Amino acid sequence: MASTLAGEVEEPTKTFRKAVFGAVGLVMGxxxxxxxxxxxxxxxETVREWTDGFFSVVGDRIGGPWLHVWIQAAAAMSNMGLFEAKMSSDSFQLLGMAEMGMIPAIFMHRSLHGTPTYSILYSDTARRIFSVSKEN
Known part of the structure; x- marks a missing residue:
């Protein structure tokens, strides 16, 4: 998704290189x-218990209920961050397509902060509609 947002960054070649190497180190740690x-x-003997979601149970066994809750909250924040990154990528793709004349120009509209407002709204609405239709 970095390529989608490269136009919004000053000196993306230099900045992304530092960000990727730093992120790899942080994620590994x-x-x-x-x-x-x-x-x-x-x-x-607990090796058979290691399934999806077991890490918060490990936290509970090691540190108690506060660590259990902390790990679950961290996982929720991580998922929200992934969702935000995906939505940002999608909305900037719509912005780029509008700038190239491939879709209506309304998707080029930006807020005072430079975010592609209508692209974000459309991306979120479409995602919600299609996720509901998949459930039915």
Missing amino acids: AYLIPLLAGTGALPS
Whole structure:
């Protein structure tokens, strides 16, 4: 999704290189350190319990209910961040298509902060409509 937002960044080549390398290091640490702590703190017999969502149970067993809640809240925030990144990417693709004349010019409208307002609204509305139709 970085290519979609590159036009909004000053010096994207330099900035993205630093961001990607920094993000890889942070993500590796954010996954590796808790995973090592969780697998090291629990007995090896619990290996069969490791399924989706078990990491918050590990937090509960190691640190108590506060760590359980903290891990679940962090997972929710992570999912919201992924959703925001996807929506931003989609809306800037609509903006680019409008600038090229491929779709109506209304999608070029930006707010005072430079965000593509109608593109965001359309992207969110379409996503909601199609997600509801898939459930039925």
